[in-house]
Amino acid sequence: xxxxxxxxxxxxxxxxxxxxxxxxxxxxxxxxxxxxxxxxxxxxxxxxxxxxxxxxxxxxxxxxxxxxxxxxxxxxxxxxxxxxxxxxxxxxxxxxxxxxxxxxxxxxxxxxxxxxxxxxxxxxxxxxxxxxxxxxxxxxxxxxxxxxxxxxxxxxxxxxxxxxxxxxxxxxxxxxxxxxxxxxxxxxxxxxxxxxxxxxxxx
Amino acid sequence: xxxxxxxxxxxxxxxxxxxxxxxxxxxxxxxxxxxxxxxxxxxxxxxxxxxxxxxxxxxxxxxxxxxxxxxxxxxxxxxxxxxxxxx
Numbered sequence: 001x002x003x004x005x006x007x008x009x010x011x012x013x014x015x016x017x018x019x020x021x022x023x024x025x026x027x028x029x030x031x032x033x034x035x036x037x038x039x040x041x042x043x044x045x046x047x048x049x050x051x052x053x054x055x056x057x058x059x060x061x062x063x064x065x066x067x068x069x070x071x072x073x074x075x076x077x078x079x080x081x082x083x084x085x086x087x088x089x090x091x092x093x094x095x096x097x098x099x100x101x102x103x104x105x106x107x108x109x110x111x112x113x114x115x116x117x118x119x120x121x122x123x124x125x126x127x128x129x130x131x132x133x134x135x136x137x138x139x140x141x142x143x144x145x146x147x148x149x150x151x152x153x154x155x156x157x158x159x160x161x162x163x164x165x166x167x168x169x170x171x172x173x174x175x176x177x178x179x180x181x182x183x184x185x186x187x188x189x190x191x192x193x194x195x196x197x198x199x200x201x202x203x
Numbered sequence: 204x205x206x207x208x209x210x211x212x213x214x215x216x217x218x219x220x221x222x223x224x225x226x227x228x229x230x231x232x233x234x235x236x237x238x239x240x241x242x243x244x245x246x247x248x249x250x251x252x253x254x255x256x257x258x259x260x261x262x263x264x265x266x267x268x269x270x271x272x273x274x275x276x277x278x279x280x281x282x283x284x285x286x287x288x289x290x
Contacts, residue, residue, distance in 0.1 A: 019282060019285065020285060022280075022282065023277070023282045023285035026276065026277070026280065026282065027273075030267075030268045030273065030276065031266055031267055031268050034268045034272065035266075044272075048272055048275070048276075051268070051272070051276055052275070052276055052279050052280075055276065055279075055280055056279065056280065059280065107216065107217070109213070109216065110216070110244075110248050113243075113244045113247045113248070114247070114251075115246075115247040115250055115251060116251060116254070117247075117250035117251050117253065117254040118250075124254070124258060125258065133258060133259065137259065148259075152256050152259055152260065153259050153260065155260065158224075173220060173221065176220055177217075177219065177220040180219075180220055180252055180255065180256065181216075181219075181252070183255050183259075184248070184251050184252045184255045187251070187255055187258075188251055
Protein backbone atom coordinates (compact mmCIF):
# COMPACT_ATOMS: atom_id res chain seq x y z
CA UNK A 1 0.00 0.00 0.00
CA UNK A 2 2.52 2.44 -1.26
CA UNK A 3 2.69 5.14 1.36
CA UNK A 4 4.12 7.37 -1.35
CA UNK A 5 0.90 7.56 -3.30
CA UNK A 6 -1.58 7.42 -0.43
CA UNK A 7 -3.50 10.66 -0.01
CA UNK A 8 -3.51 12.47 3.31
CA UNK A 9 -6.46 11.19 5.28
CA UNK A 10 -7.71 12.79 8.45
CA UNK A 11 -7.83 10.25 11.27
CA UNK A 12 -9.91 12.69 13.29
CA UNK A 13 -12.50 12.94 10.51
CA UNK A 14 -12.54 9.16 10.07
CA UNK A 15 -13.08 8.60 13.77
CA UNK A 16 -15.79 11.23 13.87
CA UNK A 17 -17.69 9.17 11.29
CA UNK A 18 -17.10 11.40 8.27
CA UNK A 19 -18.45 9.23 5.44
CA UNK A 20 -16.83 11.21 2.65
CA UNK A 21 -13.46 10.69 4.31
CA UNK A 22 -14.19 6.99 4.73
CA UNK A 23 -15.05 6.77 1.04
CA UNK A 24 -11.72 8.42 0.23
CA UNK A 25 -9.94 5.88 2.40
CA UNK A 26 -11.76 3.04 0.63
CA UNK A 27 -10.67 4.34 -2.77
CA UNK A 28 -7.11 4.86 -1.60
CA UNK A 29 -6.65 1.36 -0.21
CA UNK A 30 -9.02 -0.88 -2.17
CA UNK A 31 -6.52 -2.03 -4.74
CA UNK A 32 -3.77 -3.28 -2.42
CA UNK A 33 -6.35 -5.07 -0.29
CA UNK A 34 -8.03 -6.61 -3.31
CA UNK A 35 -4.59 -7.67 -4.57
CA UNK A 36 -3.83 -9.25 -1.18
CA UNK A 37 -7.03 -11.26 -1.53
CA UNK A 38 -6.15 -12.30 -5.07
CA UNK A 39 -2.64 -13.41 -4.19
CA UNK A 40 -3.64 -15.21 -1.02
CA UNK A 41 -6.89 -16.84 -2.13
CA UNK A 42 -6.25 -17.08 -5.85
CA UNK A 43 -9.69 -16.11 -7.16
CA UNK A 44 -11.74 -12.95 -7.65
CA UNK A 45 -14.76 -13.99 -5.60
CA UNK A 46 -12.73 -14.64 -2.47
CA UNK A 47 -10.64 -11.52 -3.07
CA UNK A 48 -13.86 -9.52 -3.16
CA UNK A 49 -14.97 -11.07 0.14
CA UNK A 50 -11.64 -10.13 1.73
CA UNK A 51 -12.04 -6.59 0.38
CA UNK A 52 -15.59 -6.14 1.67
CA UNK A 53 -14.96 -7.75 5.04
CA UNK A 54 -11.84 -5.66 5.60
CA UNK A 55 -13.66 -2.37 5.20
CA UNK A 56 -16.75 -3.54 7.10
CA UNK A 57 -14.43 -4.52 9.92
CA UNK A 58 -12.58 -1.21 9.67
CA UNK A 59 -15.87 0.66 9.85
CA UNK A 60 -16.85 -1.21 13.00
CA UNK A 61 -13.51 -0.67 14.71
CA UNK A 62 -12.72 2.81 13.57
CA UNK A 63 -13.44 4.25 16.99
CA UNK A 64 -10.72 2.02 18.48
CA UNK A 65 -8.12 3.07 15.96
CA UNK A 66 -5.77 5.31 17.86
CA UNK A 67 -3.42 6.18 15.06
CA UNK A 68 -0.46 4.50 16.74
CA UNK A 69 0.22 2.65 13.53
CA UNK A 70 -0.42 4.12 10.10
CA UNK A 71 -3.79 3.64 8.41
CA UNK A 72 -2.17 1.36 5.86
CA UNK A 73 -0.61 -0.88 8.54
CA UNK A 74 -3.94 -1.04 10.36
CA UNK A 75 -5.89 -1.93 7.20
CA UNK A 76 -3.31 -4.50 6.11
CA UNK A 77 -3.54 -6.13 9.50
CA UNK A 78 -7.32 -6.46 9.21
CA UNK A 79 -7.02 -7.67 5.62
CA UNK A 80 -4.36 -10.29 6.35
CA UNK A 81 -6.47 -11.68 9.21
CA UNK A 82 -9.52 -11.82 6.95
CA UNK A 83 -7.56 -13.59 4.24
CA UNK A 84 -6.04 -16.16 6.61
CA UNK A 85 -9.43 -16.84 8.23
CA UNK A 86 -11.03 -17.37 4.85
CA UNK A 87 -8.20 -19.67 3.77
CA UNK A 88 -8.65 -21.79 6.86
CA UNK A 89 -12.41 -21.91 6.50
CA UNK A 90 -12.03 -23.09 2.90
CA UNK A 91 -9.53 -25.76 3.72
CA UNK A 92 -12.06 -27.40 6.05
CA UNK A 93 -9.50 -29.70 7.48
CA UNK A 94 -6.75 -28.57 9.76
CA UNK A 95 -3.28 -29.77 8.89
CA UNK A 96 -0.55 -30.49 11.34
CA UNK A 97 1.44 -28.08 9.21
CA UNK A 98 -0.68 -25.19 10.42
CA UNK A 99 0.67 -25.62 13.91
CA UNK A 100 4.28 -25.83 12.95
CA UNK A 101 6.11 -22.57 12.99
CA UNK A 102 7.32 -21.88 9.47
CA UNK A 103 10.67 -21.07 10.99
CA UNK A 104 11.37 -24.48 12.44
CA UNK A 105 13.06 -26.13 9.50
CA UNK A 106 16.21 -25.29 7.62
CA UNK A 107 16.01 -23.28 4.44
CA UNK A 108 16.27 -25.80 1.59
CA UNK A 109 19.45 -25.46 -0.45
CA UNK A 110 19.29 -24.36 -4.09
CA UNK A 111 19.35 -27.17 -6.64
CA UNK A 112 18.95 -25.49 -10.02
CA UNK A 113 21.85 -23.32 -11.14
CA UNK A 114 20.76 -22.10 -14.55
CA UNK A 115 21.22 -18.37 -15.04
CA UNK A 116 18.03 -17.17 -16.70
CA UNK A 117 18.33 -13.67 -15.26
CA UNK A 118 19.53 -12.21 -18.55
CA UNK A 119 16.52 -13.41 -20.57
CA UNK A 120 14.75 -10.45 -22.17
CA UNK A 121 11.95 -8.83 -20.19
CA UNK A 122 9.23 -9.60 -22.75
CA UNK A 123 10.13 -13.26 -22.55
CA UNK A 124 10.17 -13.25 -18.76
CA UNK A 125 6.81 -11.55 -18.65
CA UNK A 126 4.99 -13.18 -21.55
CA UNK A 127 1.47 -14.41 -20.83
CA UNK A 128 2.66 -17.93 -20.18
CA UNK A 129 5.46 -16.77 -17.89
CA UNK A 130 3.13 -14.55 -15.88
CA UNK A 131 0.91 -17.53 -15.39
CA UNK A 132 3.85 -19.59 -14.14
CA UNK A 133 4.84 -16.78 -11.80
CA UNK A 134 1.35 -16.60 -10.29
CA UNK A 135 1.29 -20.36 -9.90
CA UNK A 136 4.68 -20.22 -8.21
CA UNK A 137 3.49 -17.63 -5.70
CA UNK A 138 0.34 -19.66 -5.02
CA UNK A 139 2.26 -22.81 -4.14
CA UNK A 140 4.12 -21.08 -1.31
CA UNK A 141 2.87 -22.07 2.15
CA UNK A 142 0.51 -19.34 3.32
CA UNK A 143 2.69 -17.97 6.11
CA UNK A 144 5.52 -17.43 3.63
CA UNK A 145 3.19 -16.18 0.94
CA UNK A 146 1.82 -13.44 3.17
CA UNK A 147 5.29 -12.20 4.13
CA UNK A 148 6.42 -12.37 0.50
CA UNK A 149 3.32 -10.49 -0.67
CA UNK A 150 3.76 -7.65 1.81
CA UNK A 151 7.52 -7.28 1.45
CA UNK A 152 8.27 -8.07 -2.19
CA UNK A 153 5.03 -7.49 -4.06
CA UNK A 154 3.85 -4.45 -2.12
CA UNK A 155 7.27 -3.21 -1.07
CA UNK A 156 6.49 -2.81 2.64
CA UNK A 157 9.45 -2.62 5.02
CA UNK A 158 10.50 -5.56 7.21
CA UNK A 159 9.50 -3.56 10.27
CA UNK A 160 6.01 -2.76 9.04
CA UNK A 161 5.51 -6.31 7.78
CA UNK A 162 6.39 -7.56 11.26
CA UNK A 163 3.92 -5.12 12.79
CA UNK A 164 1.14 -6.09 10.39
CA UNK A 165 1.54 -9.80 10.98
CA UNK A 166 2.44 -9.58 14.65
CA UNK A 167 5.75 -11.36 14.06
CA UNK A 168 9.29 -10.54 15.09
CA UNK A 169 11.52 -8.98 12.45
CA UNK A 170 13.68 -12.11 12.60
CA UNK A 171 10.65 -14.27 11.77
CA UNK A 172 9.80 -12.02 8.86
CA UNK A 173 13.35 -12.24 7.51
CA UNK A 174 13.44 -16.02 7.80
CA UNK A 175 10.11 -16.46 6.02
CA UNK A 176 11.10 -13.96 3.37
CA UNK A 177 14.36 -15.74 2.61
CA UNK A 178 12.54 -19.07 2.34
CA UNK A 179 9.84 -17.67 0.15
CA UNK A 180 12.38 -16.03 -2.16
CA UNK A 181 14.44 -19.23 -2.37
CA UNK A 182 11.39 -21.39 -3.06
CA UNK A 183 10.19 -19.04 -5.81
CA UNK A 184 13.64 -18.80 -7.31
CA UNK A 185 13.87 -22.58 -7.45
CA UNK A 186 10.45 -22.88 -9.05
CA UNK A 187 11.16 -20.19 -11.64
CA UNK A 188 14.63 -21.60 -12.35
CA UNK A 189 13.13 -24.96 -13.19
CA UNK A 190 10.47 -23.28 -15.33
CA UNK A 191 12.80 -20.98 -17.27
CA UNK A 192 15.53 -23.56 -17.76
CA UNK A 193 12.97 -25.91 -19.30
CA UNK A 194 11.82 -23.10 -21.54
CA UNK A 195 15.37 -22.27 -22.55
CA UNK A 196 16.01 -25.90 -23.49
CA UNK A 197 12.75 -26.05 -25.43
CA UNK A 198 13.65 -22.92 -27.38
CA UNK A 199 17.14 -24.12 -28.16
CA UNK A 200 15.63 -27.25 -29.64
CA UNK A 201 13.19 -25.30 -31.82
CA UNK A 202 15.89 -22.87 -32.91
CA UNK A 203 18.34 -25.39 -34.10
CA UNK B 204 27.30 -24.73 -4.58
CA UNK B 205 26.89 -27.89 -6.63
CA UNK B 206 27.32 -31.18 -4.77
CA UNK B 207 27.08 -30.87 -1.10
CA UNK B 208 27.03 -27.15 -0.86
CA UNK B 209 30.22 -25.66 0.39
CA UNK B 210 30.09 -24.19 3.89
CA UNK B 211 30.79 -20.68 2.61
CA UNK B 212 27.98 -21.00 0.10
CA UNK B 213 25.59 -22.04 2.82
CA UNK B 214 26.64 -19.09 4.94
CA UNK B 215 26.09 -16.79 1.99
CA UNK B 216 22.65 -18.23 1.41
CA UNK B 217 21.67 -17.29 4.94
CA UNK B 218 22.51 -13.64 4.31
CA UNK B 219 21.33 -13.46 0.72
CA UNK B 220 18.00 -11.74 1.40
CA UNK B 221 19.55 -9.02 3.50
CA UNK B 222 22.39 -8.63 1.03
CA UNK B 223 19.89 -8.06 -1.79
CA UNK B 224 17.96 -5.56 0.32
CA UNK B 225 21.17 -3.68 1.10
CA UNK B 226 20.84 -4.22 4.82
CA UNK B 227 24.26 -5.66 5.58
CA UNK B 228 27.27 -3.76 6.90
CA UNK B 229 29.95 -2.88 4.35
CA UNK B 230 32.60 -5.27 5.71
CA UNK B 231 30.26 -8.23 5.43
CA UNK B 232 29.30 -7.18 1.89
CA UNK B 233 32.98 -7.23 0.97
CA UNK B 234 33.37 -10.77 2.23
CA UNK B 235 30.29 -11.81 0.26
CA UNK B 236 31.50 -10.10 -2.91
CA UNK B 237 34.86 -11.78 -2.62
CA UNK B 238 33.15 -15.16 -2.37
CA UNK B 239 30.88 -14.32 -5.32
CA UNK B 240 33.86 -13.56 -7.53
CA UNK B 241 35.07 -17.11 -7.23
CA UNK B 242 31.77 -18.99 -7.03
CA UNK B 243 29.64 -19.19 -10.13
CA UNK B 244 26.77 -21.07 -8.54
CA UNK B 245 26.36 -18.42 -5.86
CA UNK B 246 26.41 -15.72 -8.54
CA UNK B 247 23.63 -17.54 -10.39
CA UNK B 248 21.58 -17.87 -7.22
CA UNK B 249 22.05 -14.17 -6.47
CA UNK B 250 21.17 -13.02 -10.01
CA UNK B 251 18.13 -15.22 -10.34
CA UNK B 252 16.87 -14.33 -6.87
CA UNK B 253 17.17 -10.62 -7.67
CA UNK B 254 15.35 -11.17 -10.95
CA UNK B 255 12.62 -13.15 -9.21
CA UNK B 256 11.95 -10.22 -6.91
CA UNK B 257 11.98 -7.73 -9.83
CA UNK B 258 9.42 -9.78 -11.68
CA UNK B 259 6.82 -9.87 -8.95
CA UNK B 260 6.98 -6.23 -7.95
CA UNK B 261 3.84 -4.38 -8.87
CA UNK B 262 4.19 -1.92 -11.71
CA UNK B 263 4.57 1.66 -10.57
CA UNK B 264 1.40 2.67 -12.37
CA UNK B 265 -1.10 1.57 -9.79
CA UNK B 266 -3.95 -0.58 -11.01
CA UNK B 267 -7.49 0.04 -9.83
CA UNK B 268 -10.13 -2.43 -8.72
CA UNK B 269 -12.63 -3.44 -11.41
CA UNK B 270 -15.57 -1.01 -11.57
CA UNK B 271 -18.17 -3.62 -10.61
CA UNK B 272 -16.12 -4.73 -7.60
CA UNK B 273 -15.85 -1.11 -6.45
CA UNK B 274 -19.57 -0.57 -6.92
CA UNK B 275 -20.54 -3.62 -4.86
CA UNK B 276 -18.08 -2.58 -2.15
CA UNK B 277 -19.57 0.92 -1.89
CA UNK B 278 -23.10 -0.53 -1.77
CA UNK B 279 -22.12 -2.96 0.97
CA UNK B 280 -20.62 -0.10 3.00
CA UNK B 281 -23.67 2.12 2.41
CA UNK B 282 -21.44 4.58 0.64
CA UNK B 283 -23.31 4.50 -2.67
CA UNK B 284 -23.83 8.25 -2.59
CA UNK B 285 -20.03 8.57 -2.88
CA UNK B 286 -19.70 6.24 -5.85
CA UNK B 287 -19.42 9.07 -8.39
CA UNK B 288 -17.38 10.92 -9.23
CA UNK B 289 -14.43 8.84 -8.18
CA UNK B 290 -12.65 10.67 -5.35
